[in-house]
Each structure stands twice: as structure tokens, then as C-alpha cells.
Amino acid sequence: MSDPVQAQYEAYPYPARDPKDEARRLITGSPSHLLEIGHYVFAGRRDWSRPFRALFAGGGTGDGAVMLAQQLADRGCPAEVVHLDLSTASRAVAEARARVRGLANMRFVTGSLLDAGALGRFDYVDCCGVLHHLEAPEAGLRALAQVLEPDGGIGIMVYGELGRSGVYEMQDLLRRLAPDDQPAADRVAMARRVVRALPETNLFRRNPLLGDHLSSDAGLFDLLLHARDRAYRVPGVLDLLAAADLDLVSFIEPIRYRPETWVTDPSVRRRLGELPDVERMAAAELLSCGMKVHIAYAVPHGRGRQAAAVPSDRAIPAIRDLDPALLARALKPGVPLTVRFDGVPLSLPMPALAGPIVARVDGRRTVGEIGADLRTTVDRRLSDAAFAAAFDATYAALNGVNRMLLAGFGAAAA
Ligand SMILES: C[S@@+](CC[C@H](N)C(=O)[O-])C[C@H]1O[C@@H](n2cnc3c(N)ncnc32)[C@H](O)[C@@H]1O
Incomplete structure (x- = not known):
């Protein structure tokens, strides 16, 4: 297997999931919750009795795809949810989860999201935690934007640079101490030892927001030993969307991107209030320094202002x-x-x-x-x-x- 990212997800399907757990709970989250898609992509006006097609590009072990497929089934929507991933091991977990739930509205495809065009058009595309692992994220997002129906939309998640403070220094350190020519299990063991041995001044140790390495070997590999990952600040996310001819509808959760959320001083708040929208969102991230991820809904260019639902009496x-x-x-x-x-x-x-x-x-x-x-x-x-x-x-x-x-x-x- 030539691509190191593909090899990683064959060895460590992510996130680690046991299909049996589907019998007792549904994992929900963002992006791609049915309520969010209805609100941020279809302005609250989608008729869910009409056929709906969704693509999960880099669907992994199936969290998002299983959630949406279940929610669409519960609504009685005639839907097809296509799970697309390079990793056959991840697909196997996602397929097993769908089987436990008896979901008949899912289809599984092994392949690259760069070839998504072969799968037809979609009302909605999810690309959660994937673009930042591609060699060319812009090309990846462009390929996905091109399969959208004109009134459709996309939900993405990419890493946030400031909230991951310490991660890239650790990756750098571990490339030296646990290089990728060693067996994966040895690398994981060394990474665990290094994490336990860090001095108080270490940026990773000082970042209280990072915990994925504690959950499972897959989580540790994803966070600290990843073959290819990058992170974004707000302006970078907006550039990524613009390069794919997409308009931002909203970041999730919206409150995190309002700078007043992070500061109480009235003069500072007043000054923040004078900034244009993009600057305000960028300032929110710079104030918080805690955004580990950026989750965003976007639609084809030109529709950004009409895509979100607006409250009224009706x-x-x-x-x-x-x-x-x-x-x-x-x-x-x-x-x-x-x-x-x-x-x-x-x-x-x-x-x-x-x-x-x-x-x-x-x-x-x-x-x-x-x-x-x-x-x-x-x-x-x-x-x-x-x-x-x-x-x-x-x-x-x-x-x-x-x-x-x-x-x-x-x-x-x-
Ligand atoms: C971090 S996991 C995210 C999984 C899932 N989207 C989630 O949020 O739970 C990244 C997934 O993207 C897949 N992937 C990476 N590059 C891909 C590509 N070019 N085409 C399709 N899948 C890809 C990997 O195999 C892996 O399963």
C-alpha cells in the first residue's frame, strides 16, 4: 500500500468503534445531524418525504453516516447514504454498524473521494476530519463541491490550529523517536512512554483540551503519529471553501465564532463589534485559542445568505x-x-x-x-x-x- 494515510486507516480504523454498541446507543454529532442539515443547508424548507442522497466522503468507521442514515430512516425519508472510504477495515466496521441497526438505506464504496464524480449527484456531502489529511485539500473539496446538487450543501470538519497547540511539536518529536519504518505497535508504545515522560513546560502537556490519545490506540495514532495532517485558522477555512466555489453558511457552534463570547471588557467588545464578519470570526479564534476543530456548513457560491433558516412566527x-x-x-x-x-x-x-x-x-x-x-x-x-x-x-x-x-x-x- 503506497499511501501512508491509507495504510494507517487500514491498521487503525478511526474512530475505534464496536458495532455491538449500536444496539444500545446512537452517536450523534456535527456536522451532518439531520436537524442541522435542514437548518443550515435547506433553510428549514426541505421536504423530507422527497428522495435524498448523501455522501460521506472518508466516512471512516461510520459515525456520521450511521447517524444520518438512522435519522433519515426514522423520518421515513426515501434516502441513500453513500459511505465512501479508502480503508476497507473502516468500511467493514461501518457496514457492521449498519447491519446491527438494520439500516437498508446505506451503500458502501471503497475508493477515493477524488473520484466521487463517478457516484452521481448528492443533496448533501459530509467530509469530517478528512480534508486535512489529503495531499491537496483544495482539490479534494473541489471534487466534492462538484457532486453537489445546486440546492445542496456540504458539512466539513477540519482541525483548528490553535486548539491543537503542542500536537505538531509532538508529531515532530515522535518522527524522531518512533519513525515510520518501525512496526506500528512499537511506535504506539513509544508514544505512550513519551507522553508519560513529558516535562511540565511541554506544550502538549500544557494543552488541557487534548485527550484523543487516551481513548484508544487508533486515537493516539491519529493525534500523534499521523502520516499527514495540517490544521487551519478561520481565514484558512474560508480560503479552502472559496477555492471550491463554496460560501460559508455557519460555523458550529455559532457562539464560538462570536468574539464577545470570549471577552467581557465593554471597550474591547465595542471594538470587536466594529469589525467585519470575517475579522470577527478570526478574532474569536485568536481570543479563545481553544478551537481544536472547525465545523462548517457551506453551499455553492451565491446561495450562502439564503441557506440558513430564519426564525419567524411560522x-x-x-x-x-x-x-x-x-x-x-x-x-x-x-x-x-x-x-x-x-x-x-x-x-x-x-x-x-x-x-x-x-x-x-x-x-x-x-x-x-x-x-x-x-x-x-x-x-x-x-x-x-x-x-x-x-x-x-x-x-x-x-x-x-x-x-x-x-x-x-x-x-x-x-
Ligand atoms: C479521521 S478519519 C474520519 C472518519 C469519519 N469521517 C469521522 O469523522 O468519524 C479519516 C478517514 O478518511 C479516509 N480517507 C483519507 N483520505 C481519503 C480519500 N482520499 N478518499 C476517501 N477516504 C479517505 C481515511 O481512510 C479515514 O477513514
């Missing part, structure tokens, strides 16, 4: 991967919501009505219907303006942390 909000009743109970009037991103606890002010609003979000009711119900059951004097302000603030906070998305739109009020 919008149907949904809570992503949390029981709305539990979240509602955690939202106490006057108490900010605490969330943790990139190693930092963040305190989100929430309106007093956030709990009652979230309790009524069920993926079926519109915003207008939620307001009407609140008026009947909680506060008869709740004005339209007061409800709108409370909903907007709740939505801004929860959409920012990728928990509230718009699943669709109801009919116009009579």
Missing part, C-alpha cells in the same frame, strides 16, 4: 439531542445557563420565559403557536412584543450553542 423550532422538558427545568428565571466550550465555562443570560418556551418546543408547534399557548396557560397579559423578545433571546442563546434549530415552517395564519 418557524417550527426543535431542540437538538436533549429532552426539552429536562432543559426547560434547568432554565430557572434570572439564572444564566452555563455551558462549556473549548475548555471555558460560559454563562448565557436567559429571559425569564425561556423555560416555559423551551417546554413547548416539540418540533411540531410553530413559534406563533407556542406564544398563543403561553398566553392561555401562563400569562394572559403577555403581549406579542414581550413574547417575541423572549423567544428571540431564547433562540439566540440556544441556537448559538447548537441546541435550538428550525425544523420547518407551518402554514401562514388564516
Whole structure:
């Protein structure tokens, strides 16, 4: 096998998964969660009863592909989810996971994403954790952009440079101590010894965000012994998208890319507020220094501004991967919501009505219907303006942390 990246993923399929675990849980994440695709690629207006084709380019052991295939099956969408990977060992794990779940909507192809054109057109393409391992990431993303339907979109994940502080120094060190002409198992053993022996000043040891090497040999290999990997800052991600003629729709989670998230000083915040959008996102990364990955949704050039769903009275909000009743109970009037991103606890002010609003979000009711119900059951004097302000603030906070998305739109009020 000539390509060292391909050889690595034959020896260490990534991430390490046991197909038997499918019987007890579904792994969900970003990109490629059905709610996110609906919100950020199809503006909340996709009719999921229509046929849908998705490609997972470098699908690995199947996390994303299995998630979306299951979600599409649960919705009764006539779909085909194509898992494409160079590694036959990874494909075998992904196929076994699909079998345990009884998913009949998946197809498996062994090959390079550079040849994706042979597989036809897709409504959605996922490329998570792959582009940064290619010799030419721009060419890879271009090949994927070319298989998109004009109204389709793509979800990518690439490494973040600053959050991986210490990784590349460790890779450099391990190329000397555990070179790639040695057996893989010996290299892993040496890497473990080196990690345990690091002095306090070592950048890798000082980075509290890195833990993949602790999870499995595959995780350690991926992080510290990778044959080819690079990392990006925000402007580099945008250049990568532009080179493939794609427009950014949103980074995930949006709150991480708002610089005010990371700084409280009012003068600094004011100055940040004056910056153009791209500079603001770049500043957020430079302030945080904790972004290990960049997850982004993008669409063919020209559609970027229309692709994301926009809240209105007719919008149907949904809570992503949390029981709305539990979240509602955690939202106490006057108490900010605490969330943790990139190693930092963040305190989100929430309106007093956030709990009652979230309790009524069920993926079926519109915003207008939620307001009407609140008026009947909680506060008869709740004005339209007061409800709108409370909903907007709740939505801004929860959409920012990728928990509230718009699943669709109801009919116009009579
Ligand atoms: C880090 S894993 C990511 C797996 C999966 N996307 C995930 O996020 O869980 C990278 C995967 O990309 C695959 N890969 C690398 N280069 C590829 C290429 N040119 N075409 C197809 N797959 C490729 C590898 O075999 C490996 O399974």
C-alpha cells in the first residue's frame, strides 16, 4: 500500500468503534445531524418525504453516516447514504454498524473521494476530519463541491490550529523517536512512554483540551503519529471553501465564532463589534485559542445568505439531542445557563420565559403557536412584543450553542 494515510486507516480504523454498541446507543454529532442539515443547508424548507442522497466522503468507521442514515430512516425519508472510504477495515466496521441497526438505506464504496464524480449527484456531502489529511485539500473539496446538487450543501470538519497547540511539536518529536519504518505497535508504545515522560513546560502537556490519545490506540495514532495532517485558522477555512466555489453558511457552534463570547471588557467588545464578519470570526479564534476543530456548513457560491433558516412566527423550532422538558427545568428565571466550550465555562443570560418556551418546543408547534399557548396557560397579559423578545433571546442563546434549530415552517395564519 503506497499511501501512508491509507495504510494507517487500514491498521487503525478511526474512530475505534464496536458495532455491538449500536444496539444500545446512537452517536450523534456535527456536522451532518439531520436537524442541522435542514437548518443550515435547506433553510428549514426541505421536504423530507422527497428522495435524498448523501455522501460521506472518508466516512471512516461510520459515525456520521450511521447517524444520518438512522435519522433519515426514522423520518421515513426515501434516502441513500453513500459511505465512501479508502480503508476497507473502516468500511467493514461501518457496514457492521449498519447491519446491527438494520439500516437498508446505506451503500458502501471503497475508493477515493477524488473520484466521487463517478457516484452521481448528492443533496448533501459530509467530509469530517478528512480534508486535512489529503495531499491537496483544495482539490479534494473541489471534487466534492462538484457532486453537489445546486440546492445542496456540504458539512466539513477540519482541525483548528490553535486548539491543537503542542500536537505538531509532538508529531515532530515522535518522527524522531518512533519513525515510520518501525512496526506500528512499537511506535504506539513509544508514544505512550513519551507522553508519560513529558516535562511540565511541554506544550502538549500544557494543552488541557487534548485527550484523543487516551481513548484508544487508533486515537493516539491519529493525534500523534499521523502520516499527514495540517490544521487551519478561520481565514484558512474560508480560503479552502472559496477555492471550491463554496460560501460559508455557519460555523458550529455559532457562539464560538462570536468574539464577545470570549471577552467581557465593554471597550474591547465595542471594538470587536466594529469589525467585519470575517475579522470577527478570526478574532474569536485568536481570543479563545481553544478551537481544536472547525465545523462548517457551506453551499455553492451565491446561495450562502439564503441557506440558513430564519426564525419567524411560522418557524417550527426543535431542540437538538436533549429532552426539552429536562432543559426547560434547568432554565430557572434570572439564572444564566452555563455551558462549556473549548475548555471555558460560559454563562448565557436567559429571559425569564425561556423555560416555559423551551417546554413547548416539540418540533411540531410553530413559534406563533407556542406564544398563543403561553398566553392561555401562563400569562394572559403577555403581549406579542414581550413574547417575541423572549423567544428571540431564547433562540439566540440556544441556537448559538447548537441546541435550538428550525425544523420547518407551518402554514401562514388564516
Ligand atoms: C479521521 S478519519 C474520519 C472518519 C469519519 N469521517 C469521522 O469523522 O468519524 C479519516 C478517514 O478518511 C479516509 N480517507 C483519507 N483520505 C481519503 C480519500 N482520499 N478518499 C476517501 N477516504 C479517505 C481515511 O481512510 C479515514 O477513514
